Amino acid sequence: MKLKKYLNVLKRTKLFSGIGEDEILGMLSCLQAKKLELKKGDYVYRAGEHLSCVPLLVEGRLHIQKDDFWGNRSIINVIGVGELFGESYIAPDSGPLLNDVVAAEDSVVICLDANRVITTCSNACRFHQMVVQNLFYEVSERNRRLVQKLGHMAQRTTREKLISYLSEQSQKHKSASFEIPLNRQQLADFLSVDRSAMSNELCKMRDEGLLTFNKNSFELL
Amino acid sequence: MKLKKYLNVLKRTKLFSGIGEDEILGMLSCLQAKKLELKKGDYVYRAGEHLSCVPLLVEGRLHIQKDDFWGNRSIINVIGVGELFGESYIAPDSGPLLNDVVAAEDSVVICLDANRVITTCSNACRFHQMVVQNLFYEVSERNRRLVQKLGHMAQRTTREKLISYLSEQSQKHKSASFEIPLNRQQLADFLSVDRSAMSNELCKMRDEGLLTFNKNSFELL
DNA sequence: CACCTTTTGTTGTAAATGCAACAGACTTGT
DNA sequence: ACAAGTCTGTTGCATTTACAACAAAAGGTG
Numbered sequence: 001m002k003l004k005k006y007l008n009v010l011k012r013t014k015l016f017s018g019i020g021e022d023e024i025l026g027m028l029s030c031l032q033a034k035k036l037e038l039k040k041g042d043y044v045y046r047a048g049e050h051l052s053c054v055p056l057l058v059e060g061r062l063h064i065q066k067d068d069f070w071g072n073r074s075i076i077n078v079i080g081v082g083e084l085f086g087e088s089y090i091a092p093d094s095g096p097l098l099n100d101v102v103a104a105e106d107s108v109v110i111c112l113d114a115n116r117v118i119t120t121c122s123n124a125c126r127f128h129q130m131v132v133q134n135l136f137y138e139v140s141e142r143n144r145r146l147v148q149k150l151g152h153m154a155q156r157t158t159r160e161k162l163i164s165y166l167s168e169q170s171q172k173h174k175s176a177s178f179e180i181p182l183n184r185q186q187l188a189d190f191l192s193v194d195r196s197a198m199s200n201e202l203c204k205m206r207d208e209g210l211l212t213f214n215k216n217s218f219e220l221l
Numbered sequence: 222m223k224l225k226k227y228l229n230v231l232k233r234t235k236l237f238s239g240i241g242e243d244e245i246l247g248m249l250s251c252l253q254a255k256k257l258e259l260k261k262g263d264y265v266y267r268a269g270e271h272l273s274c275v276p277l278l279v280e281g282r283l284h285i286q287k288d289d290f291w292g293n294r295s296i297i298n299v300i301g302v303g304e305l306f307g308e309s310y311i312a313p314d315s316g317p318l319l320n321d322v323v324a325a326e327d328s329v330v331i332c333l334d335a336n337r338v339i340t341t342c343s344n345a346c347r348f349h350q351m352v353v354q355n356l357f358y359e360v361s362e363r364n365r366r367l368v369q370k371l372g373h374m375a376q377r378t379t380r381e382k383l384i385s386y387l388s389e390q391s392q393k394h395k396s397a398s399f400e401i402p403l404n405r406q407q408l409a410d411f412l413s414v415d416r417s418a419m420s421n422e423l424c425k426m427r428d429e430g431l432l433t434f435n436k437n438s439f440e441l442l
Numbered sequence: 443c444a445c446c447t448t449t450t451g452t453t454g455t456a457a458a459t460g461c462a463a464c465a466g467a468c469t470t471g472t
Numbered sequence: 473a474c475a476a477g478t479c480t481g482t483t484g485c486a487t488t489t490a491c492a493a494c495a496a497a498a499g500g501t502g
Contacts, residue, residue, distance in 0.1 A: 087364075147319060183478095
């Protein structure tokens with residue numbers, strides 16, 4: 001396998017937390033890991049497909065997004081290195097994917113066989129059970145993050161949405177200055193507002209001394 | 222225990238799916254089940270608390286909601302009979318609750334000890350492992366529903382939000398006519414719009430022949 | 443029935459938003 | 473260095489929304 005080069009990433013993921021390098025390599029073959037390489041802009045999956053594997057991002061960045069009939073785009077979620085995505089579609093009656101998954105940069109994904117992940121196997125994988133628990137924790141965390149995003153979206157004005165989102169980012173980075181993984185258009189799609197109106201509001205907030213920014217770098221004051 | 226009267230509900234829950242009545246009763250004591258009775262309007266939990274149990278609703282209806290500094294209310298989610306809530310807070314590093322949980326009607330909740338739920342015990346609970354898997358499936362489903370709600374919230378206009386929500390309800394009930402579990406104010410809080418503006422829009426849509434409604438009953442045309 | 447409370451619908455106005463169009467800054471590739 | 477393309481900020485305008493205040497309808501209680 002050519003997955004060894006990602007071992008450094010894998011051992012830091014939530015999924016394999018508490019599991020040693022050697023065991024991870026063993027589990028990768030037990031879970032029938034397959035590598036998927038993607039160029040920026042490639043679709044990893046499209047809405048309507050059925051997932052039979054659990055994908056894990058080991059390089060790059062992905063967007064979970066949806067385009068409606070009129071071409072309006074919503075970015076539901078941003079997936080970073082080490083994160084799973086599509087874990088919620090392992091359940092047998094979960095139906096097809098509701099959203100597209102697109103590579104926001106050149107990316108590498110490792111796919112694990114869905115059935116083998118949830119079915120604790122009888123052979124040597126001593127740590128399989130731990131993986132199942134980690135998986136549960138990861139779905140739980142995504143759950144909490146989705147609720148947090150709902151918190152942003154529930155804000156009525158563009159300004160409130162921005163403050164809500166930037167506050168969260170600041171907390172996440174434990175610093176008043178931080179970089180966000182989205183450009184203006186993407187941030188607008190993420191918060192479900194008009195880009196120009198948002199740009200306008202950002203500048204107003206800067207002029208009022210609430211924050212400063214430069215490209216993707218922000219600082220709250 | 223006085224939990225026998227809820228056995229009919231419990232055996233239909235996702236959590237205990239595939240598990241017989243006798244086993245359920247056994248597990249309830251193994252999981253240190255405790256009953257919690259609530260009057261309409263009571264707070265089950267408040268944002269900031271730490272959960273040490275997994276609550277399961279067996280009677281009534283709950284709202285997961287949040288009031289901001291200015292008194293604006295957002296209803297994040299509606300919990301019906303048989304559903305878990307707060308499952309995402311079992312994980313050890315999950316921090317405090319972000320939202321309030323309030324009884325929308327007189328309700329009864331059964332609390333299961335969080336540690337005992339995820340730690341498959343050594344004694345007689347043969348079905349414990351199955352419960353862990355069911356738990357995972359249930360969090361997954363909630364996850365997918367949250368994404369669906371994000372889909373409603375991402376709509377730009379009140380009308381689009383209404384159509385998005387009502388379409389989902391129609392699909393869920395597999396019928397063009399159905400009842401929703403929210404009154405006007407609650408629906409507005411759920412979709413994060415102004416009640417009067419929403420009321421207005423609903424009437425316009427009715428006048429245009431898109432739908433009819435009477436109190437909580439809707440029919441799409 | 444009369445009274446009170448809750449829920450729902452209606453209207454007007456100020457404010458915020460979406461949209462379109464454009465200009466300047468910055469990138470990228472040749 | 474140039475051209476083409478992308479990203480960001482700016483402006484004006486029509487539409488939509490939030491907010492407040494009120495009217496009408498429905499429900500509950502003595």
